[in-house]
Amino acid sequence: MQTFAALNQPRVGYTLNIESPFTDVSAAPSRVYDIVPVPNDDFIYDYTLQHPNTTTWGISFSQTSASPINIQYQVWFNATNTANSSDIFGRDALAIVRGIDEAIITVLNDPTAMVKANIGIALKDWPLIPPGRLSDSVVQQLGSVFFFCSEMIIFINVLNQIVTEKELKLRHGMEVMGLRPAVYWLSHLLSNTVLVLINALVTCLCGLAFGFKIFRNANFGVLLIMFFLFGEAMVMFAFFITTLVRRARVAVLAGIFLFIIGLLIESFVFSSSYIGYIWWSGIIPSGVSYVLGLLPFFNFGHMFLDISSMTTGQLDRLTNTYIPGPGFPWSALYSAPPSDTLPFYGDNPPAVPPVIQAWYLLIMDCFVYGLLLWYCDNVIPNEYGMAFPPWFFLTPDYWGFETSSAKSTNRNEWQTHNTSGKVMIPIEGDEDSDVLVERDRALDSSYFPALKIVNLRKVYRNSALFASKLDKIAVRNSCLTVEQGTLLALLGQNGAGKSTTISMLSGLTPSTSGDALIYDMSVRNQMQRIRKIMGICPQHDILFDDLTAREHIELYAGLKGVPKSQLKALIDERLYAVRLHTVADVRAGTYSGGMKRRLSLVISTIGDPKIIFLDEPTTGMDPVNRRHVWSFIEKLKRNRVIILTTHSMEDADVLGDRIAVMCKGRLRAINNSIALKSKFGTGYRISVVTHQAQADQVKSIVQRMVPGAHLDDDSAGALIYRFPATSMGAIPGFVKWLEQNKNGLVKSWGISQSTLEEVFLKLIRESSHKKQ
Ligand SMILES: Nc1ncnc2c1ncn2[C@@H]1O[C@H](COP(=O)(O)OP(=O)(O)OP(=O)(O)O)[C@@H](O)[C@H]1O
Numbered sequence: 001m002q003t004f005a006a007l008n009q010p011r012v013g014y015t016l017n018i019e020s021p022f023t024d025v026s027a028a029p030s031r032v033y034d035i036v037p038v039p040n041d042d043f044i045y046d047y048t049l050q051h052p053n054t055t056t057w058g059i060s061f062s063q064t065s066a067s068p069i070n071i072q073y074q075v076w077f078n079a080t081n082t083a084n085s086s087d088i089f090g091r092d093a094l095a096i097v098r099g100i101d102e103a104i105i106t107v108l109n110d111p112t113a114m115v116k117a118n119i120g121i122a123l124k125d126w127p128l129i130p131p132g133r134l135s136d137s138v139v140q141q142l143g144s145v146f147f148f149c150s151e152m153i154i155f156i157n158v159l160n161q162i163v164t165e166k167e168l169k170l171r172h173g174m175e176v177m178g179l180r181p182a183v184y185w186l187s188h189l190l191s192n193t194v195l196v197l198i199n200a201l202v203t204c205l206c207g208l209a210f211g212f213k214i215f216r217n218a219n220f221g222v223l224l225i226m227f228f229l230f231g232e233a234m235v236m237f238a239f240f241i242t243t244l245v246r247r248a249r250v251a252v253l254a255g256i257f258l259f260i261i262g263l264l265i266e267s268f269v270f271s272s273s274y275i276g277y278i279w280w281s282g283i284i285p286s287g288v289s290y291v292l293g294l295l296p297f298f299n300f301g302h303m304f305l306d307i308s309s310m311t312t313g314q315l316d317r318l319t320n321t322y323i324p325g326p327g328f329p330w331s332a333l334y335s336a337p338p339s340d341t342l343p344f345y346g347d348n349p350p351a352v353p354p355v356i357q358a359w360y361l362l363i364m365d366c367f368v369y370g371l372l373l374w375y376c377d378n379v380i381p382n383e384y385g386m387a388f389p390p391w392f393f394l395t396p397d398y399w400g401f402e403t404s405s406a407k408s409t410n411r412n413e414w415q416t417h418n419t420s421g422k423v424m425i426p427i428e429g430d431e432d433s434d435v436l437v438e439r440d441r442a443l444d445s446s447y448f449p450a451l452k453i454v455n456l457r458k459v460y461r462n463s464a465l466f467a468s469k470l471d472k473i474a475v476r477n478s479c480l481t482v483e484q485g486t487l488l489a490l491l492g493q494n495g496a497g498k499s500t501t502i503s504m505l506s507g508l509t510p511s512t513s514g515d516a517l518i519y520d521m522s523v524r525n526q527m528q529r530i531r532k533i534m535g536i537c538p539q540h541d542i543l544f545d546d547l548t549a550r551e552h553i554e555l556y557a558g559l560k561g562v563p564k565s566q567l568k569a570l571i572d573e574r575l576y577a578v579r580l581h582t583v584a585d586v587r588a589g590t591y592s593g594g595m596k597r598r599l600s601l602v603i604s605t606i607g608d609p610k611i612i613f614l615d616e617p618t619t620g621m622d623p624v625n626r627r628h629v630w631s632f633i634e635k636l637k638r639n640r641v642i643i644l645t646t647h648s649m650e651d652a653d654v655l656g657d658r659i660a661v662m663c664k665g666r667l668r669a670i671n672n673s674i675a676l677k678s679k680f681g682t683g684y685r686i687s688v689v690t691h692q693a694q695a696d697q698v699k700s701i702v703q704r705m706v707p708g709a710h711l712d713d714d715s716a717g718a719l720i721y722r723f724p725a726t727s728m729g730a731i732p733g734f735v736k737w738l739e740q741n742k743n744g745l746v747k748s749w750g751i752s753q754s755t756l757e758e759v760f761l762k763l764i765r766e767s768s769h770k771k772q
Contacts, residue, residue, distance in 0.1 A: 001059070004103035005035050026050055028326075031340030044076070057096065073100060145266040147203060147304070148297055151231050152262065154195055156255035158238040162188065163251035166242070172382065173542030176506055177603070178531050178559045181377060185239065196231030203227050217311035218328035226303055229362040233296035236369035243376035262297035270301030273309055274343045280350040293361040294368065303358035309341045333359075386510055397525070414522065415445040418454045418515045434671045434679075442479035448517065450484040450641045451505075451611065455514035458500050458665075474500040476665040477514060482658075484610075487633070487642040489656030491649070491760055497665040498645040499539050502613045505643070506536050518611055518641075535609035537617050539645075541596040545589030549580050549599050552588060553606060560607025574602045577632045579625060593620035598629060605636060612636065614644045618651055630654055649756040661760060663767035673756060680762050681754025683724045684731060685712075688738065689747040692717040698745060705737065706730045717747075 005016035016035045023039075025046045038044055044058045057077050064070040075096055165171045171184060204223050207215030215223065238255070245251045270276045279289040279302075292298040310325040310332065325341055333356040339349040378398075381387040392398050441447055442454050456478045462470035475497040482488045490498045503509040505516055507527035516523045521530045543552065553571050562570065575581040578598040583591070588599060601617045614633070618626050633655055636642060646652055652659050653673050660670040669676060690698045695717050702709050702719075708727040713720035723731060731751075738749045 001035065001037065001061075001103075003106050004100055007103055007106065008099050022047065059096075059100065071104065075100070145263060145271065147227065148262055148266045148300065149259075150199060150203060151196075151227070151234050151300075152255075152259045154192065154199060154231060155234045155238050156252060156259065158188070158192055158235055159241060159251040159255040160248055162239070162242040163245055164248040166246060166382075167248050168542070169538070169540070170542050170544065172508065173536075173538060174556075174559065176508065176531060176534070176536050176538075177556050178561075178607070185373070185377075188239070189235065192235045193232065196235060197228055199231060200224050200227035213312040214308045217325065218307050219330045219332075222307070222328060222330060222333060225359065226300070226307070229359055229366075230296055230300040233299070233362045233365040233369070236366045236373070237296055240369040240373045240376065243373060243380055262295075265295070265297055266301050270305045273305060276302065276305040277342055277350040277352060278345070280352045281345040282348070282351070283345060294365060296362060296365050299358045299361040299365070303355060306337050306352070306355045306358070310337055386508070411448055411517075411520070412445060414515070414517060415443075415454070419443055432669050434669060434675075435667050438481065438667070438670050439479040441481050447481070448520065449481045451480070451482040451516065451518055451643070453478050453480040453501075453505075453514070453516040455479060456501070456504060456511050456516055457513045458497070458504055458509070459512045473665055475504070475511075478667055480660065480667065480670070482641050482643065484641055485637060485639055486657040487637055487644055487655050489652035489659045490643065490645040490662060491647075491652055491659060492645075492662035493764060495664075496662040498662055499615055501662075502536075502615050502643060502645060506534060506613050507531065508538075530611075533610040535604035535606065535612040537597075537600045537604035537612070537614045539615040541600045543588045543591075543596055543599060546587060548585045548587055549575055549602075550584045552599060552603060556603050556606045562607055570606070574605065577628070577635075578602055579628050594622060594625055597621060598625065601629060601632070609640070611641045611643070614642060616646055617644065618646065618648055626651075649760060653756045659756070661763050663764060666767075668763050668767055669759075676759050677754050677756060678728060680759040683722060683727065683754060685752050685754075686721045686723060686734075687750045688719045688721070689749065690717045690719065690745060691747065694745055695719065701737070702734070705734045 002016055002018075009015060016037070017033060018037070020037045020039070021033065022036060022043070025043055028051060038047070038058075041060050044055075044060070048055060048058075057075060060074045060076065062072050062074075064072050075093065077093065162171075171179075174184070175181065201224065204215060204220060204227065207223070208220075241254055241258075242251060245254060268275070278284060279292070280286070307328050308325075310328045312325060326338065334354055336352040336354055342349045342352060375393075378388040378392050379390050388398065389395075442452055456475060458473070458475040460472040460474055462468045462472075478501060480488070490501065492498050500509065504511045505518070505523055507523060507530065511524070518530050519533060523530060544555075547555065550571055553574065554567060557567055557570065571584065572581065575584050578601060580595060580598055580602070583595065588596065591599065597617055597619055598621070601614065604612050604614065617633075618629055621629060630651070633642065633644075637657075644651065644655060656673060658670060658672055659676055661668045661676075669680060671679070688698060688702070695714065698719065699711070699714075702711075702721060706721075706723055706727050707730075708724045710722045710724070711719060712722050735751070738746055742749070
């Protein structure tokens with residue numbers, strides 16, 4: 001055998017271990033050997049039965065006579081090793097037989113050996129033994145891929161869920177109502193940590209139930225923590241990615257892309273120990289493994305390989321069989337896998353780090369992605385363009401240490417800052433006198449009502465870098481004031497700038513220039529404080545389909561810090577007020593459009609806000625419920641400021657203490673309903689029915705009593721007059737005359753005032769003729 005090994009060494013690398021490592025037949029081999037001598041034939045039988053699939057072939061020599069020496073040998077092939085059976089019975093068999101023959105002839109030709117031998121070959125069956133567990137080798141080779149996939153389901157779900165909340169503006173809705181970003185992320189982290197833990201536990205228990213060696217031979221805690229840390233690192237990785245995308249569809253696609261990258265790494269790198277350990281072989285610069293350590297699936301694949309090679313065993317590339325590993329106790333975490341479970345690169349095993357390092361790297365991944373999430377979430381502008389500057393973490397405001405300017409506003413300084421030297425929109429020749437008065441009031445440095453808007457302007461830029469003709473000026477230097485206890489109704493066509501005004505005042509979008517003071521707090525730098533006293537009913541309902549009306553109120557009451565003891569009474573009272581009490585425990589996803597609006601309205605009133613923004617709150621409401629909502633809003637007015645935008649003239653007429661009409665981003669008119677109707681309306685319409693013969697007489701009386709009266713219609717004694725607003729003073733006397741002559745000169749009469757709708761249409765018509 002020595003001669004056989006020596007002759008074949010240059011060809012196939014076989015070496016003979018003179019000192020047999022096999023003395024105890026039940027001891028498992030601890031590494032891959034080449035050719036080893038064993039005590040006798042029985043040893044081979046027993047060994048093969050106890051350690052299936054660990055040998056390919058054996059040779060048994062026997063001496064049948066002493067003189068001349070007869071040597072007989074039998075070549076036994078392991079028939080259970082089906083992977084390359086054709087080689088064993090074909091090419092390999094011939095090669096081995098030829099090799100042994102050459103060795104014997106060499107020995108016989110050695111004059112010093114004095115050996116005479118006949119060569120005889122006999123075939124013998126290898127003991128038939130059950131094949132090894134196929135499933136173990138599959139787990140060894142594909143386990144990291146399989147278990148990686150189960151974690152990726154959570155990863156993609158996190159991406160989809162968070163970006164959907166962003167897309168549907170649910171997150172911002174909650175933030176405007178007082179939710180802190182840290183609380184938002186922590187709640188997601190907590191719920192996903194529970195999911196990850198359950199997933200890790202189920203994976204380990206299933207692995208044990210199916211009897212995979214990696215689960216039976218490794219410490220349960222080690223596996224559980226490995227799956228858990230991997231899941232957590234993937235969740236943090238997903239959180240970070242959500243800051244970079246705005247659409248749920250893009251997020252899912254990004255998730256699938258990363259899933260495929262991870263899958264490739266797991267299946268091509270870590271399913272083979274030869275490639276899996278190459279990072280520590282010296283062939284690749286050592287820093288590469290640390291950079292790759294930023295990918296959670298790299299660390300997971302590495303650790304899975306360590307554990308599986310010490311539990312399931314190692315694939316012997318020579319014999320294509322698995323050599324069982326020594327197992328993976330907890331203590332094995334602190335050292336590198338034994339070198340005989342590692343592949344060799346040349347003559348050297350790789351310098352693999354301790355197994356626990358993969359844990360440390362996974363924990364590091366959690367912190368790195370947590371930091372990136374925190375930074376990007378603050379710096380990357382949201383859907384509305386709000387973002388902190390890149391150095392936000394250096395500002396005391398961010399950390400809650402309010403600077404004196406953020407704590408309280410010096411009214412004089414604020415006023416000077418927002419007016420002097422600022423570009424004011426030029427006053428047009430025919431600017432409405434009320435608008436001019438309103439502007440003066442806003443610029444008055446001694447007048448500070450609950451809400452004061454000065455020079456507020458919003459330009460939606462077409463390009464982030466430079467101004468262009470395509471920029472959209474949504475609000476043109478608005479100046480407005482609103483007293484506490486009043487409701488200002490904002491009217492305007494689609495695109496007039498109403499929602500943009502509300503968005504700037506509620507901190508959803510930053511203003512381009514100008515500022516507003518809400519109870520002496522600036523919307524530019526004191527939004528956190530303003531949010532504590534603010535409620536908003538946004539234009540589009542921000543509701544969770546799976547929550548009931550009651551749960552919505554509980555959620556927002558929690559954010560607003562409403563005491564639990566007041567919660568039940570609050571829910572009952574508010575839901576009854578808008579007639580949602582009968583569906584308090586029904587999921588909001590099943591509500592009609594009008595019901596959703598009413599729930600959004602109720603939400604905006606939670607926490608006793610001092611200022612409430614209602615953006616088209618009555619859209620889609622039937623006349624009955626609209627009246628309930630009117631009386632609810634009417635009651636809310638006391639001690640508050642309410643800003644209401646609407647397309648319903650009725651809403652504005654009934655609720656608005658003052659009505660402001662916006663056209664193309666500019667304030668065109670502002671006053672109470674009666675004054676607006678008088679000023680912009682067509683005045684009064686009076687119809688007088690007389691005898692046809694006396695019509696001329698009545699006409700001359702009207703012309704005398706109401707000089708500006710305009711006859712719109714005259715048919716068969718029915719006269720329809722339009723009295724301009726300027727002739728208001730003459731109306732009482734004329735009405736008196738009509739009553740005195742009723743049943744005489746006058747058969748009957750009627751009077752009606754211009755509607756707000758007529759006023760609105762007139763203002764819009766006039767505005768469309770003006771140049772911007
Ligand atoms: N995010 C945005 N990017 C670019 N332009 C915008 C954006 N939001 C609004 N605009 C534009 O600004 C103008 C004012 O829009 P805004 O939504 O404030 O009008 P509105 O009066 O509330 O209209 P509606 O009654 O339809 O709600 C519109 O021309 C609109 O197209």
